[in-house]
Amino acid sequence: MAKNLYISKVAAAAFIVLTVSSIAGIVTMIILYKTQISTMNPTPRPTFPSTTMGPPPVMRLPRNLIPESYEIFLHPNQTLLFTGNSTVNFHCVERTRTIYLHSKDLTVSNPVVMNKNTNKKMGVSAVKHHEDPSNFLEIQLNDILEQGNYSLSLAFKGELSEYNEAFLAATNVAPTDARRVFPCFDEPEMKAVFHVTIIHRRDTTALGNAKMHGSNIIDDWKYTRFHPTQRMSTYLFAFMVSEFTSTSSPHDRVEIKTYARPEATAAGHAQYAANITGKILKFYENHFDIEYSQQKLDQIALPDLNPSAMENWGLVTYQEGDLLYEEGMSSLLHKELIANLIAHELAHQWFGNLVTMKWWNDIWLNEGFATYMSYYCKTFVANDLHTAFKEDALASSHPLSPPQEDVQTTSEIMEMFDAITYCKGAIVLRMLADIVEERVFNKGIKLCCNYKCLLQDLWMKSFKNLPKGEDGGHTEVAKVMDTWTKQIGYPVITINTTSGEIYQKHFLFNDSSESRFVLWWYIPIRVMSNTMGPSLVWLETTDTDEFISKNGEWILANVNCTGYYRVNYNQENWDSLLTQLVTNPHRIPLMNRGQLIDDAFNLARAKLLSVTLALNSTRFLRTEHEYLPWESAVRNLEYFILMFDRSEVYGPMQAYLREQVRGLLIYEIIVLPPRHNQIIAIQMACSNGLPECMMMAKEMFAKWMNNDTNNIHPNLRSVIYCQAVAFGGRTEWEFAWNKFQSSSDTSEKEQLRGALSCTKKIWLLSRYLEYTLNPERIRLMDVASTINYIARNVAGQALAWNFIRAHWEYVSQGDPAMLIEGVTSRFSTQYELEELVRFANDYDLGFATRAVQQAIEQTQVNIQWVSENKDIILEWFERETAL
Ligand SMILES: *[C@@H]1O[C@H](CO)[C@@H](O)[C@H](O)[C@H]1NC(C)=O
Ligand SMILES: *[C@@H]1O[C@H](CO)[C@@H](O)[C@H](O)[C@H]1NC(C)=O
Ligand SMILES: *[C@@H]1O[C@H](CO)[C@@H](O)[C@H](O)[C@H]1NC(C)=O
Ligand SMILES: *[C@@H]1O[C@H](CO)[C@@H](O)[C@H](O)[C@H]1NC(C)=O
Ligand SMILES: *[C@@H]1O[C@H](CO)[C@@H](O)[C@H](O)[C@H]1NC(C)=O
Ligand SMILES: *[C@@H]1O[C@H](CO)[C@@H](O)[C@H](O)[C@H]1NC(C)=O
Numbered sequence: 001m002a003k004n005l006y007i008s009k010v011a012a013a014a015f016i017v018l019t020v021s022s023i024a025g026i027v028t029m030i031i032l033y034k035t036q037i038s039t040m041n042p043t044p045r046p047t048f049p050s051t052t053m054g055p056p057p058v059m060r061l062p063r064n065l066i067p068e069s070y071e072i073f074l075h076p077n078q079t080l081l082f083t084g085n086s087t088v089n090f091h092c093v094e095r096t097r098t099i100y101l102h103s104k105d106l107t108v109s110n111p112v113v114m115n116k117n118t119n120k121k122m123g124v125s126a127v128k129h130h131e132d133p134s135n136f137l138e139i140q141l142n143d144i145l146e147q148g149n150y151s152l153s154l155a156f157k158g159e160l161s162e163y164n165e166a167f168l169a170a171t172n173v174a175p176t177d178a179r180r181v182f183p184c185f186d187e188p189e190m191k192a193v194f195h196v197t198i199i200h201r202r203d204t205t206a207l208g209n210a211k212m213h214g215s216n217i218i219d220d221w222k223y224t225r226f227h228p229t230q231r232m233s234t235y236l237f238a239f240m241v242s243e244f245t246s247t248s249s250p251h252d253r254v255e256i257k258t259y260a261r262p263e264a265t266a267a268g269h270a271q272y273a274a275n276i277t278g279k280i281l282k283f284y285e286n287h288f289d290i291e292y293s294q295q296k297l298d299q300i301a302l303p304d305l306n307p308s309a310m311e312n313w314g315l316v317t318y319q320e321g322d323l324l325y326e327e328g329m330s331s332l333l334h335k336e337l338i339a340n341l342i343a344h345e346l347a348h349q350w351f352g353n354l355v356t357m358k359w360w361n362d363i364w365l366n367e368g369f370a371t372y373m374s375y376y377c378k379t380f381v382a383n384d385l386h387t388a389f390k391e392d393a394l395a396s397s398h399p400l401s402p403p404q405e406d407v408q409t410t411s412e413i414m415e416m417f418d419a420i421t422y423c424k425g426a427i428v429l430r431m432l433a434d435i436v437e438e439r440v441f442n443k444g445i446k447l448c449c450n451y452k453c454l455l456q457d458l459w460m461k462s463f464k465n466l467p468k469g470e471d472g473g474h475t476e477v478a479k480v481m482d483t484w485t486k487q488i489g490y491p492v493i494t495i496n497t498t499s500g501e502i503y504q505k506h507f508l509f510n511d512s513s514e515s516r517f518v519l520w521w522y523i524p525i526r527v528m529s530n531t532m533g534p535s536l537v538w539l540e541t542t543d544t545d546e547f548i549s550k551n552g553e554w555i556l557a558n559v560n561c562t563g564y565y566r567v568n569y570n571q572e573n574w575d576s577l578l579t580q581l582v583t584n585p586h587r588i589p590l591m592n593r594g595q596l597i598d599d600a601f602n603l604a605r606a607k608l609l610s611v612t613l614a615l616n617s618t619r620f621l622r623t624e625h626e627y628l629p630w631e632s633a634v635r636n637l638e639y640f641i642l643m644f645d646r647s648e649v650y651g652p653m654q655a656y657l658r659e660q661v662r663g664l665l666i667y668e669i670i671v672l673p674p675r676h677n678q679i680i681a682i683q684m685a686c687s688n689g690l691p692e693c694m695m696m697a698k699e700m701f702a703k704w705m706n707n708d709t710n711n712i713h714p715n716l717r718s719v720i721y722c723q724a725v726a727f728g729g730r731t732e733w734e735f736a737w738n739k740f741q742s743s744s745d746t747s748e749k750e751q752l753r754g755a756l757s758c759t760k761k762i763w764l765l766s767r768y769l770e771y772t773l774n775p776e777r778i779r780l781m782d783v784a785s786t787i788n789y790i791a792r793n794v795a796g797q798a799l800a801w802n803f804i805r806a807h808w809e810y811v812s813q814g815d816p817a818m819l820i821e822g823v824t825s826r827f828s829t830q831y832e833l834e835e836l837v838r839f840a841n842d843y844d845l846g847f848a849t850r851a852v853q854q855a856i857e858q859t860q861v862n863i864q865w866v867s868e869n870k871d872i873i874l875e876w877f878e879r880e881t882a883l
């Protein structure tokens, strides 16, 4: 799955149906499934106790039956029902009288069990549906199944909530919704071959995981039969029925097609995706040295999909806005994100689809690899590093690879799809690649793909560059990696360049919660100084001379930020590093220029460094033109802005930032081709009130309003729209709203949706919040992010918090975890903390439970931080701006 919407917990709908209004050509989506439970047995009696009393139910299938293949007929038949039947062939490896498999919200009938060896029917005595989170379908037999081959046939139907003429049916079953489409052994390890036939309206096209084998027409219905799939996990099962059209990609062997709404295809919006997909697939084929194993690869742009992409084998689905690209309308960033997302999903065709984790507790291997493989620029790396650092510095984090027992229910599985899994996963793999050297790492990956090893077995003993173990021998990769994957958090290393002393400890924002953990890591350190090039050493096994500075030279550890840890130094070394940054920043590698700022600010937050040193680390930005250091500073100062934009610190702070960014703004305006930094320059300059910037934004927007020809460069649209709406009034807002409603371009719509939250007018913000309750104005899937945009605006913060409490039931359907994080991000008073605790007690938090816990913890940290730092920071900004 894709990471940008990984937190989404709405993915529960297995089918999505699209209605196309023939008049306006506007597309709206209707979620087809009711969430009610349908059962075949009116009074089912669970054999296992329910979750509310007694021990938790057994959640895992017994291992006595092993599925081999499925024969599936599915008929989404446009009435309120879809119907189907399936036959699963399986081996019995241990005698039993009961068949367990998964089924959810399906009405199941006509069970027939056959002994394949004798071709005799077996008598079925009872069929039970477990009404608990296990979703077990239990089939009891008259006779015992001995070791051998059997089949189970079932007919089933599922309920749909809407009926429409023209339509699109698409599946999205990861992680545990295949059981809502047909009864199955719905666990990743239970791989099987799928023979699928879809029965659909004759003028529509059906796509499946595998290539079409043939079709025939009976009355109004077309029976499309697909070739058997590879042996694969159920969560990768997919099919789609639509009237979409496709764009082809060149590839020497695989037939690659990108499907989208006919209008979008005709307008060429799928062309960019089609252009790069063949190349990316080829790249991976060479990289892994193993061919993509199917004859075809379809990609589909769906107008409504949560999460934003899913790597179904041979039939990858994307959220439309994340796949389609419109020349002259979409920004450079958008283009990069499309490439990054396709690279992620295609990497899964090997990592995840071909080699699969044993169970969901190790989903990080799957997602971490796909994310790691999709890195092609430092910006993505830095983003993930910072996201992981942030999430993982809280005591409520979780290990990359928790014990299996901790990940059992569907909601526990869904909770695994978070920033730790994606970002820390990728960063830890990048660290491993750096330790053993990329060439060796790639060789290991190839081996693993070739032998279809379990991903866990990748830790091979052949890797070099490992630390010496206690016995003087080389420590195994597994031992090293376990310290990073089985424990929560990450270390900070502290280096005293006077004595050469160096030590590690667990990094937490709240230092006093540390006592709960005694953690220790194997830490690889790439270190350099202004006289010596980089070398790799291991903490604890290295000679301390490495870290002693001579004659005031600086020492830099974690060169290029390949290690997943922070670094602190003695004051003298910090001074030398900051001086170097001001005098000649290019002596320090680019990634480290950003990371020094990030480390300084976060060490200060954890009270391991003074906050004035962190602020001092932003001085060199006055002459810095690169994106990463600026991004790092802006992101860290964002916390200061959140904590202080309701206080007297804000004035002097804005004055300082205006001066720092002035040079960048001038530089960026003349730079061609446009780059990401222009956005930062304009956003920093305008939001801190640099007059040149405000004038520019106003003028650009006014031209559009007066002329109706939008000449604002695509890269700059989001920031210009926002600033213009912020400085404008009702006219600008209404103009943007009308454009938002009438635009058919998804990225344009996204930018306008964000910009609408930038107004300073309370009544406009209130009205905008009300709009989120109406799915015709703001789609349900956009509700959480829209409210978060409003909460981000200091004028909208309190409004948004009141709003989500008043409408929790509706707004929490979207993405409650993200919503909580966004709306509480400014919380820094005792009163706000009390409100949050009351909220946690009074409301049904569902999927947001962990997010609320984290928000409470974060608010406590904020309160303390503000009380300790406000005066010092005010003084620092006042002194800086008085100079
Ligand atoms: C759809 O399925 C339902 C339930 O089996 C059936 O009653 C109905 O006739 C089917 N509709 C069509 C058009 O086949
Ligand atoms: C499954 O459904 C298809 C299509 O309706 C039908 O042709 C087939 O006989 C059914 N198979 C079983 C085992 O019922
Ligand atoms: C069961 O089926 C497998 C192939 O699916 C075959 O190799 C095996 O011999 C069969 N076992 C028996 C007992 O027939
Ligand atoms: C796709 O590739 C063609 C041929 O290389 C090129 O002319 C076209 O501009 C590309 N389109 C996009 C949107 O990248
Ligand atoms: C660093 O080491 C020197 C020499 O041993 C010592 O005087 C100094 O206090 C140490 N600095 C820190 C910050 O621990
Ligand atoms: C830090 O953690 C300790 C121990 O878990 C806890 O008692 C304390 O309230 C926390 N402090 C803050 C500011 O969160």
Ligand SMILES: *[C@@H]1O[C@H](CO)[C@@H](O)[C@H](O)[C@H]1NC(C)=O
Residues within 6 Å of the ligand: 526, 534, 559, 560, 589
């Ligand atoms: C750090 O990154 C730069 C730029 O990618 C590269 O040239 C350099 O070799 C890297 N240094 C190390 C020690 O990996």
Ligand SMILES: *[C@@H]1O[C@H](CO)[C@@H](O)[C@H](O)[C@H]1NC(C)=O
Residues within 6 Å of the ligand: 610, 612, 613, 616
């Ligand atoms: C920050 O910079 C100022 C001015 O150069 C200096 O006086 C101060 O000691 C520095 N603070 C820290 C903690 O390094």
Ligand SMILES: *[C@@H]1O[C@H](CO)[C@@H](O)[C@H](O)[C@H]1NC(C)=O
Residues within 6 Å of the ligand: 707, 709, 711
């Ligand atoms: C709007 O601006 C464009 C380009 O700047 C120009 O070609 C067009 O004539 C203008 N239209 C109107 C109505 O002024």
Ligand SMILES: [Zn+2]
Residues within 6 Å of the ligand: 001, 002, 003, 311, 344, 345, 348, 366, 367, 370
């Ligand atoms: Zn993924």
